[in-house]
Amino acid sequence: MKPIGIILDWAIIEGALKGKSNYENLMYYVESGRRLGMEPIFFHPRLVNFATGTVRGYVWQNNRLTPKRVPIPPVMHNRVLSGQATVRNGIKRLSKHGKLFNGIVVRNKEAVHRMLWKNAQLQRYLPHTVSFTRQAFIDMLGKYRVLYVKPVVGSVGIGVARIERDGDRYRFTSSKIRKVLTKPELIAETQRWVKGRRFIIQEAIALAKYNGQTFDLRVSVQKGESRQWGVSGMVCKVANSQNKLSNLSRGGQAEPIDEVFATLFTKEQAEHVKERIRMAAIAIAKQYERNFRSLADLGMDMGVDHQGNPYLIEVNVRDQRYSFFKAGELEMFKRTYHTPMAYARTFY
Known part of the structure; x- marks a missing residue:
């Protein structure tokens, strides 16, 4: 069986060790590996010992995840998305030890x-997309009936606001907020929403x-x-x-x-x-x-x-x-x- 490293967030591994399900189904890696003659080694970058060139990973044995120290796999699929410098550096170092795909990328x-x-x-x-500034927001309001304001780095809809013009009012909608505002109120509300962080404004396609x-x-x-x-x-x-x-x-x-x-x-x-x-x-x-x-x-x-x-x-x-x-x-x-x-x- 050829080893294939599957680099996962620690919370995913920890949950699997406790028998908890999440969005990663580790058994599908195992099943595919059996058909392909490969053994998945599940691990997090912090489990790697670069001095010895080994990793304390987990393999599927006896119907459960079992710890096993192995050489750093020559082929690795990175599934970790982290802003922590130590984790990112670990992934970069791993990429020098073999073929690592889905390495560090720009998410902005x-x-x-x-x-x-x-x-x-x-x-x-590509929908019309610009960096958020007060003036850019006003300009985009004049061009489109519906806009999205999104953080430049984010996922699963966190921090996203939908803005829709309705006559002379605007509907401001997020996962937790629903307001109907005048244009000056909308501009102030959106600036509070952004709070000086880096956001984009995006045209909403019909x-x-x-x-x-x-x-x-x-x-x-x-x-x-x-x-x-x-x-x-x-x-x-x-x-x-x-x-x-x-x-x-x-x-x-x-x-x-x-x-x-x-x-x-x-x-x-x-x-x-x-x-x-x-x-x-x-x-x-x-x-x-x-x-x-x-x-x-x-x-x-x-x-x-x-x-x-x-x-x-x-x-x-x-x-x-x-x-x-x-x-x-x-x-x-x-x-x-x-x-x-x-x-x-x-x-x-």
């Missing part, structure tokens, strides 16, 4: 937007709706045994009617893409739209990879308008994949684990 949404915008062919997929609610898509874009980018699965995330957010942690609902698209398009149209999404996602992944060569596993939040035109909302460099499970798409869910394992196998 504004920087990612600029990076993608350089490719003229991708601009059709997305298609399912049962009266907007939705976006989680698109898993991964490299597999061909070492080429492909789409492992797509699933819809329907927005919560209260806070207008599709994040599952903020009350959004995951639904199979075929069920949602069947209410919007003919079968032939739906297949065409899915192909357009697939092509856009792969093109975006290729552009992102030009700046970060280690990338091999991404989760993109994308949307479609009523004509089926795809748009990028956000790139997630540590796709939690849980949307597939929540939508009942078990085969897609398993595929998102197997594909990067198959990619890892190619380095032996």
Whole structure:
């Protein structure tokens, strides 16, 4: 059995040791490994001893995780997303000990937007996005009826505000706040929301709706045994009617893409739209990879308008994949684990 290092947040490993379930299903790594002749070694960067070139990891034995000290695996899939300098440095050092994919990347949404915008062919997929300043906010209010204000680094909808013009008033909506404000009140409220931190302002695309609610898509874009980018699965995330957010942690609902698209398009149209999404996602992944060569596993939040035109909302460099499970798409869910394992196998 060839070793494959799976680098995880300590909370994930700790939960698995206690038998608790979370968004990472470690058994899917194990099952894929058995089919590929590989043994997953689960570990956190702080468990690595660089002086001896070993890691105190965990392997699946006797139906449970068992500690085992092994040499640093020659191939590693990084699933840790941390701002801690010691953890980031550990990941960088590990990348010098073998093939490590999904290493350290820039997560700044504004920087990612600029990076993608350089490719003229991708601009059709990108909503208008600018850094937050008071004047930029006023300018964007004049251009668009609906905006999102987001932290430049963040995930699962934390810190996101949706702003919608309604006559001469504005609806300010977040996961916990719902207010109707005048324009001066809105500007003051939004500046309080930002609190001097780094945020972006993003045009809200007029997305298609399912049962009266907007939705976006989680698109898993991964490299597999061909070492080429492909789409492992797509699933819809329907927005919560209260806070207008599709994040599952903020009350959004995951639904199979075929069920949602069947209410919007003919079968032939739906297949065409899915192909357009697939092509856009792969093109975006290729552009992102030009700046970060280690990338091999991404989760993109994308949307479609009523004509089926795809748009990028956000790139997630540590796709939690849980949307597939929540939508009942078990085969897609398993595929998102197997594909990067198959990619890892190619380095032996």
